Amino acid sequence: MNRISKSQLAALMLIGDVFALCCLHGRICLMTAIGFAAGSLIQLFLALPLARLCDRGKTPADCGRAVRVLLLVCVLAWGGALFAMLREASSVIYIPYERSGLFGRLAVAGLVALVCVYVSSSGIKALARSAVIAAGLGALCVATVVVSAAIQSDADNVLRPAGSSLWRELMRGFAASGGLGSFTVLLGFIADDRTDTAALYFTCKAVLSFVILFTAAVVTGGIMDVLEFPVVSAAQLSQPFPVQRTDSLFLVVFSVFAVYTVAVQASAAEYLAALTIPRLKRFRCTLALVIMAALGAVMPAPSEWTELSAAAVLAALLIVPAEAMLKGGVRRRERA
Amino acid sequence: MKGLRFVPALMAAGLLTGCASDGNVSDKSYLRAAVIGADSVTMSFFSEEDEPVTVSADSPEEARSAAELSGGKKIFTGYTELVILDGCDSADTLGFMLNEWKVSPSCIVACPRGSGAELLSTRTAEELEGAVRVAQEQELLGRCDIVTVLGGLLGRDGAAEVPELSRDGYVGKKSIQ
Numbered sequence: 001m002n003r004i005s006k007s008q009l010a011a012l013m014l015i016g017d018v019f020a021l022c023c024l025h026g027r028i029c030l031m032t033a034i035g036f037a038a039g040s041l042i043q044l045f046l047a048l049p050l051a052r053l054c055d056r057g058k059t060p061a062d063c064g065r066a067v068r069v070l071l072l073v074c075v076l077a078w079g080g081a082l083f084a085m086l087r088e089a090s091s092v093i094y095i096p097y098e099r100s101g102l103f104g105r106l107a108v109a110g111l112v113a114l115v116c117v118y119v120s121s122s123g124i125k126a127l128a129r130s131a132v133i134a135a136g137l138g139a140l141c142v143a144t145v146v147v148s149a150a151i152q153s154d155a156d157n158v159l160r161p162a163g164s165s166l167w168r169e170l171m172r173g174f175a176a177s178g179g180l181g182s183f184t185v186l187l188g189f190i191a192d193d194r195t196d197t198a199a200l201y202f203t204c205k206a207v208l209s210f211v212i213l214f215t216a217a218v219v220t221g222g223i224m225d226v227l228e229f230p231v232v233s234a235a236q237l238s239q240p241f242p243v244q245r246t247d248s249l250f251l252v253v254f255s256v257f258a259v260y261t262v263a264v265q266a267s268a269a270e271y272l273a274a275l276t277i278p279r280l281k282r283f284r285c286t287l288a289l290v291i292m293a294a295l296g297a298v299m300p301a302p303s304e305w306t307e308l309s310a311a312a313v314l315a316a317l318l319i320v321p322a323e324a325m326l327k328g329g330v331r332r333r334e335r336a
Numbered sequence: 337m338k339g340l341r342f343v344p345a346l347m348a349a350g351l352l353t354g355c356a357s358d359g360n361v362s363d364k365s366y367l368r369a370a371v372i373g374a375d376s377v378t379m380s381f382f383s384e385e386d387e388p389v390t391v392s393a394d395s396p397e398e399a400r401s402a403a404e405l406s407g408g409k410k411i412f413t414g415y416t417e418l419v420i421l422d423g424c425d426s427a428d429t430l431g432f433m434l435n436e437w438k439v440s441p442s443c444i445v446a447c448p449r450g451s452g453a454e455l456l457s458t459r460t461a462e463e464l465e466g467a468v469r470v471a472q473e474q475e476l477l478g479r480c481d482i483v484t485v486l487g488g489l490l491g492r493d494g495a496a497e498v499p500e501l502s503r504d505g506y507v508g509k510k511s512i513q
Contacts, residue, residue, distance in 0.1 A: 222484070222486070223431075223483060226431035
């Protein structure tokens with residue numbers, strides 16, 4: 001079985017989280033940053049039973065068929081949501097062929113899927129190793145934008161009221177965390193202590209979410225009404241280089257993160273499909289990508305089904321410990 | 337057979353090189369400054385070969401299309417340094433500039449004293465921008481970049497302060513709504 005380290009898993013998952021933040025739709029404010037960070041810490045608390053179970057040797061491979069099917073559905077649905085988010089966010093990122101109508105959009109999705117097939121074919125270990133490099137470059141870009149925003153932007157922007165509550169932002173944070181289905185799967189691949197891994201990942205996620213959303217609120221707070229994707233606009237407008245926007249540089253980072261995020265879902269789906277449908281021996285990854293792309297073409301982005309997405313995330317985190325608890329309860333009754 | 341694994345990567349790399357994209361630098365006119373009026377737009381460009389052009393249009397995008405037809409070159413707006421608002425809807429126009437024309441966030445927003453089209457034909461964009469920057473250095477004027485001005489227009493007061501320009505350069509500040 002492929003084994004990955006905790007930093008590799010954290011890199012894989014954080015890339016997906018940053019991509020989901022980039023595709024965040026609607027107004028953001030200081031409360032959004034607090035809500036997402038608090039949501040990440042709540043997710044850590046909810047993930048601890050799962051991590052402890054994995055430390056005791058129980059992974060999704062040992063779960064019942066129903067649990068594996070539910071996880072597979074969550075992973076495929078989130079993959080579809082990623083394609084939907086990519087489709088919507090593409091309208092504000094200058095992609096040369098995207099403006100060519102339907103052909104452009106299909107070409108963008110098709111290219112991402114094609115590269116994902118290539119990336120996923122080498123296995124989760126190769127994906128995880130390269131993710132550390134991609135995450136490092138992404139962290140450098142985030143740091144550049146943050147420093148530039150701190151120097152040039154108006155800090156009063158963060159205090160502008162946005163008419164939002166902590167509960168609403170917690171829900172949005174959970175809805176944007178659909179990658180936790182694949183986290184549940186990939187935790188079984190960890191060579192290190194799983195509890196430490198969960199603590200590392202969710203802590204980094206809380207800090208990163210707060211920093212990115214806070215920076216976006218500072219840069220775009222005054223013009224939020226005319227922006228659809230404030231995090232994307234913040235990256236484009238922070239202007240670390242004089243005179244010109246950083247659209248091209250941002251496009252490269254955005255594309256790489258899109259590929260990694262989808263590839264992680266495809267790899268997790270491939271693994272679950274191998275366990276759940278043993279008769280399906282070939283083209284599991286390609287089939288998973290086709291299903292995700294098809295779902296992405298028809299489903300709306302998660303911002304339009306926040307509660308359902310948040311519920312799916314909770315289910316993905318809690319289903320394995322819930323099944324273990326039920327099975328343990330049944331065995332105790334049988335012994336009694 | 338293992339070599340086939342590299343085929344998708346090579347294809348993707350070929351598609352992503354941008355070789356089939358937007359052509360040479362000399363095929364485009366690079367917009368430096370624009371005067372947006374209620375029913376006309378005046379544009380001046382970085383290259384001295386591209387003369388300032390005034391077109392009648394109800395929107396900046398119509399104006400761009402008309403100017404491209406007139407000049408015979410596509411107009412790239414990403415380097416725009418100065419936007420002069422001369423009777424148009426300020427917030428809508430600046431929002432359009434930021435989202436559709438993708439102008440630089442440091443693009444200066446100003447208003448004319450008199451006719452904006454005449455102003456751009458008598459003074460160069462470089463001179464007008466220079467006047468604004470000197471006024472800022474002398475602390476006669478605060479920030480007047482497009483993000484700051486648009487933020488003021490969309491804020492609680494619905495107003496923002498911009499420099500007022502004439503053929504004498506910077507002549508004062510004006511509040512726009």
